[in-house]
Amino acid sequence: MKNIAVAGTGYVGLTTGTCFADLGNRVICIDINPDKIAMLHAGQVPIFEPGLSEMIERNVKAGRLHFTTDYAEALKDVDYVFICVGTPSGVDGEADLRYVRMAAESIARTMTHPMIIVNKSTVPVGTGDWVADIVLRSQPKPIPFDVVSCPEFMREGSAIYDFMNPDRVVLGSKNKEAAEKVAQLHLPLRTRIVVTDLRTAEMIKYASNAFLATKISFINEIAAICERLGADVQEVAVGMGYDKRIGPHFLNAGLGYGGSCFPKDVKALEHMALVQGSHPSLLRAVMDINRDARRWAVFNLRSLLGGHLDQRKIGLLGLAFKPNTDDIRESPAMEIARMLQYEGALVSGYDPVAMHNAARENSELRLAESPYDLAEGMDALVVCTEWNEFKHLDLARIRACMAQPILVDGRNIYEPEVMARHGFIYRGVGRGSTFTNGNYQNGR
Numbered sequence: 001m002k003n004i005a006v007a008g009t010g011y012v013g014l015t016t017g018t019c020f021a022d023l024g025n026r027v028i029c030i031d032i033n034p035d036k037i038a039m040l041h042a043g044q045v046p047i048f049e050p051g052l053s054e055m056i057e058r059n060v061k062a063g064r065l066h067f068t069t070d071y072a073e074a075l076k077d078v079d080y081v082f083i084c085v086g087t088p089s090g091v092d093g094e095a096d097l098r099y100v101r102m103a104a105e106s107i108a109r110t111m112t113h114p115m116i117i118v119n120k121s122t123v124p125v126g127t128g129d130w131v132a133d134i135v136l137r138s139q140p141k142p143i144p145f146d147v148v149s150c151p152e153f154m155r156e157g158s159a160i161y162d163f164m165n166p167d168r169v170v171l172g173s174k175n176k177e178a179a180e181k182v183a184q185l186h187l188p189l190r191t192r193i194v195v196t197d198l199r200t201a202e203m204i205k206y207a208s209n210a211f212l213a214t215k216i217s218f219i220n221e222i223a224a225i226c227e228r229l230g231a232d233v234q235e236v237a238v239g240m241g242y243d244k245r246i247g248p249h250f251l252n253a254g255l256g257y258g259g260s261c262f263p264k265d266v267k268a269l270e271h272m273a274l275v276q277g278s279h280p281s282l283l284r285a286v287m288d289i290n291r292d293a294r295r296w297a298v299f300n301l302r303s304l305l306g307g308h309l310d311q312r313k314i315g316l317l318g319l320a321f322k323p324n325t326d327d328i329r330e331s332p333a334m335e336i337a338r339m340l341q342y343e344g345a346l347v348s349g350y351d352p353v354a355m356h357n358a359a360r361e362n363s364e365l366r367l368a369e370s371p372y373d374l375a376e377g378m379d380a381l382v383v384c385t386e387w388n389e390f391k392h393l394d395l396a397r398i399r400a401c402m403a404q405p406i407l408v409d410g411r412n413i414y415e416p417e418v419m420a421r422h423g424f425i426y427r428g429v430g431r432g433s434t435f436t437n438g439n440y441q442n443g444r
Contacts, residue, residue, distance in 0.1 A: 013084030157324030172201025223430025233430030318385020
């Protein structure tokens, strides 16, 4: 058993700390927000992540998991401290490292013995050296320490599974012995462990996310071409995915990527490249295509509703950026809502878990109690998040509730033929053909 501190109780920090506790370690999670810590002490979890609440409860009862706002208390006996704080986008797309700086300074001021500082936040290349400099400058007296980069690869909605079943663990450090000690923490996961230098480890994270974002934008570009040529991008993606060099993952055409990682990481990598005199043309194209994916929904609605959206009633099925999370950061649905409202549309939305967050961000967004309540009197519906419950709706009931039977499927969860049989005017992403009230029309 090792003693571990985790700075930050967001998605990454709370999942990391709880999973390390579940592996048998003693973990104390730190957050400077007293409301978050109070919630956790009261048994409430400040984020929605399937299975996390139950795992926290189990490890708190076992005495392996603790929470505090006090760095001195947290670092008293620890061997490792993981920095898991947010790194949001700055004005020019750069990663904002203020919270990393605050964590590093707090660690430096309160550490009383040697320890390993592990950067798990997604940080620009070179941040490990920067953190080491901050700690050296901020220590009241010299105490040995090492900095290790251990980037996270967890997906919201499946974060526990991803932590416990990683494809690989990436570690980078100037001190190989320190990296090997952090590797020991991950041995129970029985996975590949890649040990490299600090900057390379940091770059692996950005390169991985940028590549996945590129796959998403690529298939959306193909979807746009499919619409013009009368091909079906769903079948195209299946045919591509059987090629082992390509694989089937991240080839779902739709409204593009969102959330807390891909958007900011692609922007940050572009910024890093520009600052160093490189020309990140591909990254720019990836971001441009992603923006166009949201506009696709608005263009289709405008076309189907007679050329204008003023006073049109439009419902959004799904508000979170993806299923199984309440996270609306960079959510396609929230961006589409703003664009529709700008054009005068009356926008409503429904989401199984994200409506509280959506209401805080967009006060003009009407929130429905169910998909059927949302459909009542709507001129059009847009599928923005592929929640499983949306795949099993009573389509006849939805159709009967609507003022006009227009459905724009931004996630391709329905089949055009099925929607046609139910009398919908249906548009999917890159489906190549349109089915209108039971009649087949060539998409060209």
